[in-house]
Amino acid sequence: MLRGARFRDMRAWNRKGAQDDEKPSKHSSMLRILKTAVIAAVAVAAAWANAQDRPVVIAASTLFDGKGQAFHNTRVVVQGGKILRVDPNAEPITYDLRGFTVLPGWIDTHVHINDHFGPNGRAQDSKETPAQAVLAGATDAFVTLMAGFTTVQSVGQPGDVPLRDAITRGEIPGPRILTAARPLDERGPAAGTPEQIREYVRQVKAEGADLIKIFATTTLLEGGKVTLSQEQLDAACDEAKKQGLRTLVHAYGPGIRPTTLAGCTQIEHGTLGTDDDLRLMAERGVYFDPQAGFVIENYVANKDRYIGSGNDTEERFARIAKILPLDHDIFQRAIATPHLKVVFGTDAVAGAAGRNAEEFIDRVRDCGQDRMAAMVSANSLAAESMRLESEIGSIAPGLQADIIALDGDPLQDITAVRNVVFVMKGGVVYKNVARGAIPRYAGVEP
Amino acid sequence: MLRLLGFMLGAVALFPALAAAQDRAIILKASTVLDGKGQIIHDTVIVIEGSKISRIGGEVPAGAITYDLTGLTVTPGWIDTHSHILWHFDNGRLAGKNEPPLQAMLHAVDNAVRTLNAGFTTIQSPGAPDDKYLRDAIARGVIPGPQIRTSLEPLSEESGTPDKIRELVRERKQQGADFIKIFASKSIREGGAQTMTDAQIQAACGEAKSLGLRVLVHAHSTASAKAATLAGCTAIEHGAYLTDDVFDLMAQNGTYYDPNIGLVLQNYLANKEKFLGIDNYNEEGFAFMEKDVEIVRDTFQKALKHKDLKIVYGTDAVAGAHGRNYEEFIARVNAGQDPMEALESATSISAESMGMQDQIGSIAPGMEANIVAFDGNPVEDASAARRAIFVMKGGRVYENLARGSEGPQRNK
Numbered sequence: 001m002l003r004g005a006r007f008r009d010m011r012a013w014n015r016k017g018a019q020d021d022e023k024p025s026k027h028s029s030m031l032r033i034l035k036t037a038v039i040a041a042v043a044v045a046a047a048w049a050n051a052q053d054r055p056v057v058i059a060a061s062t063l064f065d066g067k068g069q070a071f072h073n074t075r076v077v078v079q080g081g082k083i084l085r086v087d088p089n090a091e092p093i094t095y096d097l098r099g100f101t102v103l104p105g106w107i108d109t110h111v112h113i114n115d116h117f118g119p120n121g122r123a124q125d126s127k128e129t130p131a132q133a134v135l136a137g138a139t140d141a142f143v144t145l146m147a148g149f150t151t152v153q154s155v156g157q158p159g160d161v162p163l164r165d166a167i168t169r170g171e172i173p174g175p176r177i178l179t180a181a182r183p184l185d186e187r188g189p190a191a192g193t194p195e196q197i198r199e200y201v202r203q204v205k206a207e208g209a210d211l212i213k214i215f216a217t218t219t220l221l222e223g224g225k226v227t228l229s230q231e232q233l234d235a236a237c238d239e240a241k242k243q244g245l246r247t248l249v250h251a252y253g254p255g256i257r258p259t260t261l262a263g264c265t266q267i268e269h270g271t272l273g274t275d276d277d278l279r280l281m282a283e284r285g286v287y288f289d290p291q292a293g294f295v296i297e298n299y300v301a302n303k304d305r306y307i308g309s310g311n312d313t314e315e316r317f318a319r320i321a322k323i324l325p326l327d328h329d330i331f332q333r334a335i336a337t338p339h340l341k342v343v344f345g346t347d348a349v350a351g352a353a354g355r356n357a358e359e360f361i362d363r364v365r366d367c368g369q370d371r372m373a374a375m376v377s378a379n380s381l382a383a384e385s386m387r388l389e390s391e392i393g394s395i396a397p398g399l400q401a402d403i404i405a406l407d408g409d410p411l412q413d414i415t416a417v418r419n420v421v422f423v424m425k426g427g428v429v430y431k432n433v434a435r436g437a438i439p440r441y442a443g444v445e446p
Numbered sequence: 447m448l449r450l451l452g453f454m455l456g457a458v459a460l461f462p463a464l465a466a467a468q469d470r471a472i473i474l475k476a477s478t479v480l481d482g483k484g485q486i487i488h489d490t491v492i493v494i495e496g497s498k499i500s501r502i503g504g505e506v507p508a509g510a511i512t513y514d515l516t517g518l519t520v521t522p523g524w525i526d527t528h529s530h531i532l533w534h535f536d537n538g539r540l541a542g543k544n545e546p547p548l549q550a551m552l553h554a555v556d557n558a559v560r561t562l563n564a565g566f567t568t569i570q571s572p573g574a575p576d577d578k579y580l581r582d583a584i585a586r587g588v589i590p591g592p593q594i595r596t597s598l599e600p601l602s603e604e605s606g607t608p609d610k611i612r613e614l615v616r617e618r619k620q621q622g623a624d625f626i627k628i629f630a631s632k633s634i635r636e637g638g639a640q641t642m643t644d645a646q647i648q649a650a651c652g653e654a655k656s657l658g659l660r661v662l663v664h665a666h667s668t669a670s671a672k673a674a675t676l677a678g679c680t681a682i683e684h685g686a687y688l689t690d691d692v693f694d695l696m697a698q699n700g701t702y703y704d705p706n707i708g709l710v711l712q713n714y715l716a717n718k719e720k721f722l723g724i725d726n727y728n729e730e731g732f733a734f735m736e737k738d739v740e741i742v743r744d745t746f747q748k749a750l751k752h753k754d755l756k757i758v759y760g761t762d763a764v765a766g767a768h769g770r771n772y773e774e775f776i777a778r779v780n781a782g783q784d785p786m787e788a789l790e791s792a793t794s795i796s797a798e799s800m801g802m803q804d805q806i807g808s809i810a811p812g813m814e815a816n817i818v819a820f821d822g823n824p825v826e827d828a829s830a831a832r833r834a835i836f837v838m839k840g841g842r843v844y845e846n847l848a849r850g851s852e853g854p855q856r857n858k
Contacts (some may be wrong), residue, residue: 056848094848130547131576135583138555142589162549171556173590432846436511437472439842441588 032244055079056094056427058403064103066379066394068372070411076102078401081427085397095432097405097422103375104394105150105175105402105425107382108356109289110248110268110345113140113154113163113177117350122305137163141174143354143444146431148420149175150402151383151392153345155213155248156180164208173430176402178386180204180213180248184236187215187227194235201239211265212240212247216255220326221319224252224272233262240265246387248289253277260286266385268345271323271330278333282340287385289345292331292369293362294352296324302351331367343385344378354444357417364414371411401427407435418446471495472841473510474520474817480825482522482793482808484786492520494815497840501811515836517849519823521789522809523567523592523816523839525796526771527704528662528683528760531557531571531580531594535717535765540724547576554580558591560769563845565834566592567816568797568806570760572627572662572683573597590844593816595800597627597662601650603641608649615653625660625680625800626650631670634686634711634738635731638666644673651679660801662704668692675701681758681799686742688749697754702799705746708777709770710762711735717766743781750783757783758799759792772831779828786825815841821849 056078063071063086075093077084116136118125137159144152152175154160160179167174182204184191191214192200201212214236217224228236233249237259240247246265249255253272260267260280266287270277281288299306303317334342346352346359360378363369369377383393392400403424408416419438423431433439474492479502481487490503506512534541534553541550558580561569569592571577577596584591598621605611615626628650630642642650647663651674654661660680665671671682671692681702682688688703696703714721714735721727749755761767761774778788797807805814817838822830837845 054850094850129579131551131579132583134548134551135555135579135589138552139583139586139589159548162546162552166549166552166556171559172552173559429847429851433843434472434511434513436470437843442586444588 053080055084055090056401057090057092058095058102058424059093059098060100060102060405061098062101062409063395064101064372064375064379065396066104066376066383068376070372076395076401076403078403078424078427081401083395083397083399083401083403086395095422095424095429100405100407100421100435101409101416102403102405102422104379104392104399105404105423106148106356106378107151107153107344107386107393108144108149108346108348108378109153109266109287109343109382109385110291111144111152111154111348111353111356112156112350113137113144113152113179113348113353114157114159115348115350116140116353117302117305122308123350124308133159134163138166138172138174140353141167141172141177143441144348144356145173145175145423145425146420146439146441147354147356147444148404148406148417148423149356150404150423150425151176151178151386151388153178153211153248153386154180155183155211158182158207161208164210170426170428175425176392178210179208180211181207181209183213183215185215187218191215191228191232194231197232197235198239201236201243201245205243205245209245212236212245214247214249216249216251216259218252220252220269220271220323221316224254226254226258228255228258230258230262233258233264237262237264246385256281260284266343268347270334271326273330273333275333275337278337278340282337285341287341287343288334289343290331290334291327291345291347292359292367293324293327294355294359295347295349296320296327297358297362298349298352298355305351328367331363331369335367335369335373341381341385342377343382344374351443354441355446357420358446360410360417361414371414374414375410400425407438415446471500471507471510472815473506473512474819474838475512475514475516476518476520476819477516478518478823479520479809480786480789481810482790482797483810484790492809492817494817494838494841497815497842499809499811499813499815499817502809513836513843513846515819518819518821518836519825519830520809520817520819521565521824522793522807522813523818523837524565524771524792525759525800525807526561526566526569526592526761526763526774526792527681527758527796527799528706529561529566529569529571529763529768529771530574531561531569531763531768532574532576533557533763533765534768535720538720540721540727540765542724551576551579555589555591557768558584558589558594561763561771562590562592562837562839563834564769564771565818565820565831565837566771567818567837567839568593568800568802569595570625570662570800571596572625573600573623575599575621578622587840587842593806593839595624597625598623600627600629600664602629603643603646605646608645611646611649612653615650615657615659619657619659623659625662626654627662627664628679629664630674631664631666633726633731634666634684634742635734636726637734638670638684638687640665640667640670640673642670642673644677647673647679648677651677660799671696675699683760684742684762686738686745688745690748690752693749693752693755697752697756700756702756702758702795703749704758704760705742705749706760706762706774707739707742707746707781708761708774709767710764711739711742712773713764713767713770715739720766743777746778746781746783750781756795756799757791758796759788760796772834775824775831776828785828788828789825815839821851
């Protein structure tokens with residue numbers, strides 16, 4: 001257990017109104033950033049520490065380590081919520097998962113965990129009560145976990161924070177949540193001056209954010225035009241760094257370069273990006289999260305629930321469907337770009353929770369991504385993008401026991417990702433169903 | 447060494463791509479089944495199709511999906527007829543109205559999950575208006591939790607004249623209440639004297655009956671319990687100070703009795719600092735509660751002597767108690783109740799008291815597939831009630847832990 005003064009200090013930074021050290025001296029700022037990042041990871045780990053003591057042995061005929069390797073006929077020993085070791089001779093077996101594919105719980109780096117359809121079945125429901133909204137969010141979290149996603153990054157809304165904390169306390173069955181709490185939705189001058197943007201970053205950190213979410217361009221339908229100036233981007237990503245927070249930036253083609261030059265952490269979507277854009281991201285170590293189609297498919301499949309809400313019309317949906325080939329194109333060029341770190345993110349909105357694995361199928365079937373690379377993009381690479389590679393995303397001693405099992409082999413048939421029979425998170429078994437009896441929830445069918 | 451497997455043992459060909467799970471029969475292989483009505487069945491199979499039990503015993507279809515529960519004790523899902531499912535602590539104190547709804551409802555989900563994981567697949571919450579949100583969310587069949595029946599806002603002596611009370615009963619029905627709850631006496635920590643007049647009680651239970659609604663009556667004193675029994679109310683809750691003549695009257699009238707001897711008071715006392723100073727949770731009240739542990743136990747033992755009295759299983763779970771609903775069973779058995787009868791109380795008798803005996807509370811063809819398996823046998827060793835490791839509700843498996851896990855991990 002990593003509790004103690006250090007942990008308490010970290011949590012204090014997340015409380016509203018906490019005194020932040022706003023003007024660090026130049027020499028120590030790098031050290032502070034590193035220290036902050038480490039403390040952040042430690043605090044997250046401390047919050048995730050689990051009191052279970054008896055060793056649990058999982059037998060696997062096929063085990064993916066999350067880093068691209070497959071092992072056969074081995075066993076994973078779990079204790080105190082963490083992976084103790086991988087040992088083919090460990091006895092006695094507690095959970096016999098032979099015949100399934102065992103791998104680290106998946107990580108989705110881009111969801112909207114509280115987005116849901118209201119009691120009226122639509123994306124907007126003015127009659128929905130706060131209680132109903134909260135229950136819908138908790139339901140989304142539950143089906144996401146049942147679908148094998150043990151960690152998600154939600155970008156996000158303020159309601160993510162209490163949901164994250166309730167799950168961390170070990171109460172509600174749901175994935176670990178990292179949240180942007182209150183994304184900076186505004187574009188252009190409305191997003192603020194550089195100084196106001198810096199203040200926003202500090203403020204949202206005090207509100208409990210684990211990362212910063214900003215929008216560097218319009219939507220694709222509106223042309224993907226850049227909406228933040230270089231100064232605004234620099235302010236956002238620099239201040240985030242000072243606060244020990246990563247930045248996730250919505251950016252279509254034209255926004256990739258300025259965002260990368262601003263030192264932001266990860267770029268979302270990227271459709272219409274050029275090969276030079278991709279190479280620049282690779283060069284600068286910016287993580288890239290392009291979507292291969294699930295978000296579009298979800299919108300189109302649920303268009304009747306969206307139409308009439310906000311911007312959405314039939315005409316707009318016809319245009320949305322035409323985006324698919326453009327998304328495939330950027331994805332294919334991305335995975336062909338040497339050293340570009342392509343992580344797994346779905347942009348799951350209302351209607352998508354619990355079907356996050358569909359994005360794997362789109363990436364492999366429609367864009368030709370190597371199947372194991374697809375798995376790794378949602379395991380160790382996604383964990384690394386979150387600076388949590390020593391906590392989650394692979395099967396290795398000392399990491400959280402976030403372990404799932406699939407009925408089928410995704411390396412042979414990627415649609416096996418739809419068949420999650422076992423989910424363990426922090427050593428607690430949340431799902432353990434018979435092959436052939438995987439629960440399908442209404443509204444969450446593949 | 448027995449293993450709890452999720453699939454059939456042996457060299458079986460991999461199954462092809464799956465149809466919707468609920469299309470295929472599920473088999474539970476069991477060495478000991480307690481059917482909820484006093485019967486023990488050994489070495490059998492329970493066949494589940496869709497959300498229901500289709501048969502017990504007989505041939506196992508080739509290639510059936512199987513859960514091997516041999517070595518465990520299989521019972522119907524348990525029922526708690528009195529659980530305040532929304533009550534919870536926040537920041538170490540009993541949470542009140544000032545808490546943001548966002549947070550309160552998350553705690554409520556937590557309560558629901560813990561309750562289900564403890565093997566309780568149906569509860570009655572008596573009640574609060576916001577129960578309905580949790581009830582309806584769970585009823586959609588996604589988020590885990592017991593099936594909830596709620597009274598919504600209870601009625602009391604402050605609800606008004608008999609006519610006003612009748613109006614409120616009609617209003618509750620319109621609001622979607624599953625039953626009516628009335629407070630006919632003071633709380634145990636205030637001495638339990640009758641508060642509603644006989645006329646008010648008659649108005650509530652008479653109107654409810656005419657609308658097809660049951661009524662649960664909080665009544666500690668003999669006078670309040672008698673009035674409720676004679677007014678045709680369905681169940682007397684708590685009844686700390688009831689006597690033999692009252693039990694006779696209740697048995698004659700078919701009025702159910704819901705004593706709470708093993709969890710509510712003990713939970714209050716163990717969590718005293720979290721309640722003290724809120725509402726009427728004062729030192730005097732806690733002193734009363736200390737004494738009442740023995741009093742309610744004695745009253746319960748008295749009730750046991752009345753063989754025609756139907757005793758249901760309610761815990762009066764409040765903040766701190768959810769997920770430990772099994773403690774009531776252990777206390778009742780320790781107080782002398784026959785363990786099989788205690789189990790029936792938590793299953794078929796409670797189901798009957800709720801008018802749901804055709805759907806829940808026993809393992810029989812046509813019943814809802816609400817099935818729990820314990821690591822150990824609660825009827826031989828009451829403490830095994832703490833170790834539910836397999837929980838199925840409506841044919842869906844919500845919990846399936848390995849033997850030796852010592853029960854729901856998250857309830858610790």
